[in-house]
Amino acid sequence: MLTGGRSSRMGRDKALLPFRGGTLAQAVARAVAQAAGSATLVGDPESYGRLGFPVIADLYPGEGPLGGIVTALGHTAADWNLVTACDMPAITVELLDTLLETAERLDADALVPAGPRHLEPLCAVYHQRAGRVLAEQFAGGVRKVVAALEGIRAVRFPMLEVSCFQNVNTPEEWSACDR
Numbered sequence: 001m002l003t004g005g006r007s008s009r010m011g012r013d014k015a016l017l018p019f020r021g022g023t024l025a026q027a028v029a030r031a032v033a034q035a036a037g038s039a040t041l042v043g044d045p046e047s048y049g050r051l052g053f054p055v056i057a058d059l060y061p062g063e064g065p066l067g068g069i070v071t072a073l074g075h076t077a078a079d080w081n082l083v084t085a086c087d088m089p090a091i092t093v094e095l096l097d098t099l100l101e102t103a104e105r106l107d108a109d110a111l112v113p114a115g116p117r118h119l120e121p122l123c124a125v126y127h128q129r130a131g132r133v134l135a136e137q138f139a140g141g142v143r144k145v146v147a148a149l150e151g152i153r154a155v156r157f158p159m160l161e162v163s164c165f166q167n168v169n170t171p172e173e174w175s176a177c178d179r
Contacts, residue, residue, distance in 0.1 A: 076128055080125055
């Protein structure tokens with residue numbers, strides 16, 4: 001699952017930024033598809049339908065990434081689901097492979113990378129069963145993914161190097177990106 005949308009600081013939809021001969025969302029989706037076998041975008045089908053991947057409409061547009069995760073987990077048939085934001089240009093297939101392979105060996109609801117300072121829940125692996133609890137938390141007003149993780153069995157995946165999770169939220173961050 002990948003989510004996209006307009007960033008108030010970026011001034012345009014980050015998913016559609018030109019990146020390596022396509023869009024940023026396409027590059028991230030290709031990495032997800034290579035690691036997981038398929039990729040589905042969560043967002044506006046009209047905006048993202050031309051990117052070459054299936055798109056499911058976000059049930060909670062404008063409500064943040066937790067709504068996108070809940071949407072994805074409500075539409076999946078897979079037990080384990082690799083979830084990433086569309087604006088992480090440095091994400092690698094190798095990291096995604098490692099996360100997915102590690103998660104599949106766990107008795108947990110999610111595997112979430114943990115850097116030295118904070119969790120990275122927008123590049124994590126969620127079991128389908130986590131969807132119900134996350135949806136309940138969302139319905140109860142929770143919007144922060146990290147807060148919602150408290151209701152499920154989330155295992156931390158320690159990482160010292162977190163530059164691969166750097167997202168692009170400003171024109172300055174985008175201009176510094178290796179494109």
